Amino acid sequence: MATETIGAIDIVAWFVYLFSAVMFVVGLHYMNSPKTARKGNMISAFGMVVAVLMAFIVLFAKGFISTVAVVILVVGIAIGAIAGVVSAKKVKMTDMPQLVSVFNTVGGGAAALVALNDILTKAETPDIVVLITAGLGVVIGSVTFTGSLVAAGKLQGLKFMRKLTLPAKGVWNVVFIALTLIAFVMLCVQPEQRLLWSVLATVFALCYGLVFVIPIGGADMPVVISVLNACTGTAVAMSGLAIDNVALIVAGALVGSAGVTLSILMAQAMNRPLLSVLAGGFGGGSSAAGDAEGPEGTMKETTADDVAVQLVYAEKVIFVPGFGLAQAQAQRELADLGELLKGHGVEVSYAIHPVAGRMPGHMNVLLAEANVPYEELVDLDDINPQFSSANVALVVGANDVTNPAARRPGTPVSGMPILDVDMAQNVVVMKRGRGKGYAGIENELYFKDNSQMLFGDAKAGLQAVIAAVKELIA
DSSP, X not given: OHHHHHHHHHHHHHHHHHHHHHHHHHHHHHTTSTXXXXXXXXXXXXXXXXXXXXXXXXXXXXXXXXXXXXXXXXHHHHHHHHHHHHHHHHSOGGGHHHHHHHXXXXXXXXXXXXXXXXXXXXXXXXXXXXXXXXXXXXXXXXXXXXXXXXXXXXXXXXXXHHTOOOTTHHHHHHHHHHHHHHHHHHHHHOGGGHHHHHXXXXXXXXXXXXXXXXXXXXXXXXXXXXXXHHHHHHHHHHHHHHHTOHHHHHHHHXXXXXXXXXXXXXXXXXXXXXXXXXXXXXXXXXXXXXXXXXXXXXXXXXXXXXXXXXXXXXXXXEEEEOHHHHHHTOHHHHHHHHHHHHHTTOEEEEEEOTTOSSSTTHHHHHHHHTTOOGGGEEEHHHHGXXXXXXXXXXXXXXXXXXXXXXXXXXXXXXXXXXXXXXXXXXEEEEESSSOOOTTSSOOGGGGSTTEEEEESOHHHHHXXXXXXXXXXXO
16 A cells, blocks of 8 residues: 555656646746746746655655754755845845856756765666766766856956966866766766766866866856856756656756757857857957057046937937946936936837846846836847937947947957947947956947047936936926
8 A cells, every 4th residue: 555655646746747847838938028037937936846845745755764864954945945035135136147156056066966866875786877867967067066156256256266367278178078078987887986986077077167167258257157057957957867857857958958048149149159158268368458459549528417418309319238237226217217218209229238247138137127118128130220320329337248349350359249339429338437348458439439428326327317307308
């Protein structure tokens, strides 16, 4: 009777996990649009809660060896849940890329530990299928763990991370890839020595995660985040295959495939092969930037009152948001300015570059949070032909993605598709200071004859412009 009960529980669990997997798919579908992304998150979270509850039901139905282990498991889940809720509520939108990297770290590390446990705790020698799937989970999860830690440190701007360099990066990459592959193959060939080879594979993969991300510059971080996210999903899927859990398999496969697709699209948006990005070229440091000649001329400063006059008497205005907008938390002010101008009869659009900000979709998330209508968010290919007909292009905190230097060879941003902001009749750039972008070079846009600079905090600057606009249209 007990055996029949356990068999019935397994069948029920399989269908419940399948239901959870369906929830993941539905949630991912809703994330296609900023309008429904929040609903998608809720649906996916519900699916995960169901899967976790089912796992506990199976655990108690089948019995467990150690009560202490169950207590530790529950405490760990509680700590993780509290940390997740607190971080999600308290972390600023500007720090969201770092949080995503930390989540990748946790996900990759957890997947590696699950796979490692499956290899080392089996009483009998694991078969080749388990060794391959679990071994891949260990390797990919370990690479993701250290790689995401480095990415989070770079995004946070930690001093020792900024100064961290890796001489002969290509050599180190090849060495640790080779060592990791050898250890993985030996794990499959000599399963009786699985403790030795799994530990070596883990150590080499952890080292490769470090040498993989260290050379990559800040400008490529959106792509790196996507790649590491794909690695997290793949590691989870491999671990799911190893322990025969359909929820983990589907969830991991969804995250992995979505991450790969997004990484390719992001690389295409920069007009560079994905392998070239991962090799650590663009935005890799100041040396490349130092070889390029800086633009000639001076930056012309303006005032909030002058900007307001230009906006009020314009027929068409294009807003160009960037990381500076996120840093100042000024998305609501920009949205308010847009509504104010539209009420005055001005046509307003938002130019969205696919790699603006510090993670994929950063600007879309910010502006959706400020209730900017989704139809007003226009991507690069569609907005570029419109700049020539715009009376004013208002750039708020965007730098490298507007740099005309990308149109000519010999610069760190050469070949990267940019927003053709300089084609507008008048350009106003709101910028905190005179610093350079991630690529480490001056932005030639700032020195153009039709460009003016409004220095200062973006939020305070937009508030001043809004006040001046209200006076003009009163």
